[in-house]
């Protein structure tokens with residue numbers, strides 16, 4: 001077994017155990033394997049081990065890596081999880097099945113336009129800056145309700161759910177609980193929360209998608225922009 005296959009098996013076992021503790025069906029949690037900065041060969045190894053859902057944070061890297069992999073593996077699904085510039089909206093809509101980082105009106109307008117032009121509609125998640133950190137992407141807490149309404153009413157977008165990245169030093173649980181409450185309030189089914197260090201806590205709070213990189217692929221060869 002390759003190291004990646006062994007890591008995947010270990011992460012899946014921990015997800016199953018976290019689901020058991022939370023009285024949840026393991027099938028209700030999707031593992032997004034975050035392959036940013038790792039080569040296509042690493043993704044191939046994960047595919048060979050049965051993993052089909054991947055996450056990348058840069059459009060350019062996703063465009064370089066994924067179209068050939070997708071041609072060979074039709075079941076592959078790609079999530080874009082990084083901050084997205086409006087001038088990359090068209091490429092993002094072309095390459096992604098899910099865009100998890102919708103966080104401002106200009107991007108909502110650009111994505112709506114790109115979806116019309118491309119005739120392709122990835123699922124959209126609104127990223128919430130649950131820690132209201134000035135340097136971090138995501139809608140501030142106080143603006144989340146209004147932004148969710150604007151996505152629907154002004155931009156004609158269907159939002160499938162919410163995503164967050166809690167502050168590094170904080171206990172993530174209250175952030176996950178807040179995001180789950182906000183999703184329930186808006187009737188949104190998808191909750192992308194939890195990374196290598198905290199995905200079990202996220203599952204306890206209702207995550208439907210956990211984004212796990214390091215615990216599957218190992219330390220990243222160079223720092224990724226976020």
Ligand SMILES: *Cc1c(COP(=O)(O)O)cnc(C)c1O
Pocket residue numbers: 034036057081082165194195196197211212213214215224226
């Ligand atoms: C890199 C990244 C992850 C994965 O982080 P790990 O700690 O390596 O599991 C998850 N979500 C986002 C948005 C990321 O940029």
